Amino acid sequence: METQNHIDVRERPPLSNARLAILVLLGAETMLFSGLIGAFLVFRVGNVTWPPPSHIGIELPRIVTGINTALLLISGYTMFQAWRAIQKEKVKQLRNWLLITGVLGLLFLGIQGSEWVQLIRKGLTLQSGVYGGIFYVLIGCHAVHVLSAVIWVFTVLGMAIAGRFSAEQYTGVDTCTIYWVFVVALWPILYVLVYLT
């Protein structure tokens, strides 16, 4: 019996390998964004006038992006609800919440894409200077992360439809939720830094 208990403890460590792996991944992602934010701070604090004089006519769409921020925050809530649903063995609710989360993520990307098109038409491009360069690199890097998170959510949704998750076995939902929450939590910081300061 003692041996059996010993084996059980070994089979289920307090922190699963998947969770540990996603934590390490997020640590690396945090360092990536720290480097980008650090570069942004050099330019932002280093320039007395922001945007620089060469870009004075170009204004970032603060209100639309604010609404977009709200959408992304709501998607964080829906993802959390999906995670809670599978813990209670409610697979149908899991599917619905995952679908809503994925759609909200796509909506966020769509609105951001349309903003970018307008900004490019106004003359703010990657080559137009430091302002455009750091804006597109920082916000674009986050957008790539949202896109990858959306792909991940729809993959998990496919797995949920196939009946691969239960209240005992939901590692895919778990790791996807942690990643999604990271992407959602990062955005308000970037929004305040890039759009509001």
Add this chain to the structure above:
Amino acid sequence: MSRFFFAVTLLIVVMLIVPTYLEACPACKTLDDPISKGFNFSILFMMAMPFAVFTVIGGTVFWHYRRANREPMD
């Protein structure tokens, strides 16, 4: 040996009296300059991040293990 300590002490005293001549970082000499402020701010931010990351990961691992130890094993 005492001469060595005397020399080191003298060096430290000189460094404390005239620190402006001994600044290693050329960017720190002109702190009022916005570019220098930007670099300093950025350096401090990026220096803090590894500690924050390790604290969060370490804290999460610690919290999970402590919680597992508290739960009675069946």
